[in-house]
Amino acid sequence: MKLGCAAFLIYTATACFLPQSSPRADDFPAARGSDLSFRDRVIAIDKAMGADFFGSILGYDALLGYKPFNDLASHASGQIDAFDEFVSEAHPTHQQVEIAILSMHRLGAHEYTNFLRKAEDLYGKALLTYWEFISALFPGEDWTNVLVENYDDPDVRAFLETVAARTDIKNNLKSEIEEILSGKAWNDLRTLRANCCTSTPPQSTK
Numbered sequence: 594m595k596l597g598c599a600a601f602l603i604y605t606a607t608a609c610f611l612p613q614s615s616p617r618a619d620d621f622p623a624a625r626g627s628d629l630s631f632r633d634r635v636i637a638i639d640k641a642m643g644a645d646f647f648g649s650i651l652g653y654d655a656l657l658g659y660k661p662f663n664d665l666a667s668h669a670s671g672q673i674d675a676f677d678e679f680v681s682e683a684h685p686t687h688q689q690v691e692i693a694i695l696s697m698h699r700l701g702a703h704e705y706t707n708f709l710r711k712a713e714d715l716y717g718k719a720l721l722t723y724w725e726f727i728s729a730l731f732p733g734e735d736w737t738n739v740l741v742e743n744y745d746d747p748d749v750r751a752f753l754e755t756v757a758a759r760t761d762i763k764n765n766l767k768s769e770i771e772e773i774l775s776g777k778a779w780n781d782l783r784t785l786r787a788n789c790c791t792s793t794p795p796q797s798t799k
Contacts, residue, residue: 631675632683634665635696639689646688653735656695666696670704673697677711680720690721694729698736702743706752713756727766730756734782741778750774 629637638661646655656662665672676693679685685693697708709729716726730740743749756762757770772778 631665631672631693632679634661635679635685635689635693636683638662638665638692639686642688642692644688653695653733656692657735662692662696666699669697669700669708673704673708673711676708677715680715681718687722687725690725691728694725695732695736697729698732700737700739702739702746702749705737705739706746706748709752723761731766731769738782741773741782744773744776744779 638656638659641661642656642659676697679693680690683689694712697705700708712721712726712729715721716723721729740749740753744753753770753774757767757774762770769778772781
């Protein structure tokens with residue numbers, strides 16, 4: 594959960610120089626259809642972004658700036674069950690799973706916790722890998738800080754305590770969870786925002 598001010602500024606500067614060749618909504622027309630299912634949208638976005646785009650230095654930034662992905666993310670609150678069905682039934686690739694996970698980054702605390710419970714269940718059924726589950730839990734500070742900002746929410750705390758008690762969770766990740774539960778991660782994040790003059794608004798508890 595640690596991100597230095599310099600790293601934040603590097604990310605901000607990098608985001609301003611996304612390549613002009615990044616996918617546009619018009620590059621894959623099917624991605625625009627409002628009547629497409631969650632599964633179809635994820636697969637369309639995956640195809641438009643290209644193979645192994647997460648492996649490029651600007652891959653995540655390109656996804657975050659891609660309109661069809663943001664359209665999908667804006668309706669994530671009604672797609673949690675669809676995420677479960679997609680992972681369970683569609684035999685998605687790792688890249689498609691990551692796109693589906695990251696599309697949940699705008700959810701409020703209660704909805705995100707519900708999504709994480711689905712992800713934990715999928716992990717328990719070996720339908721998500723360990724690191725896919727962890728990427729849902731800790732997608733990165735550039736995507737969501739909803740658990741950190743709502744560390745005192747009873748629903749959030751109950752879920753994080755359950756995860757921390759698992760024997761298959763690595764110790765360094767348990768330490769990160771403890772920092773969230775103690776409020777330290779939230780204090781650190783507020784200090785970072787103050788020092789870097791950022792104004793990212795806290796996410797709701799909806």
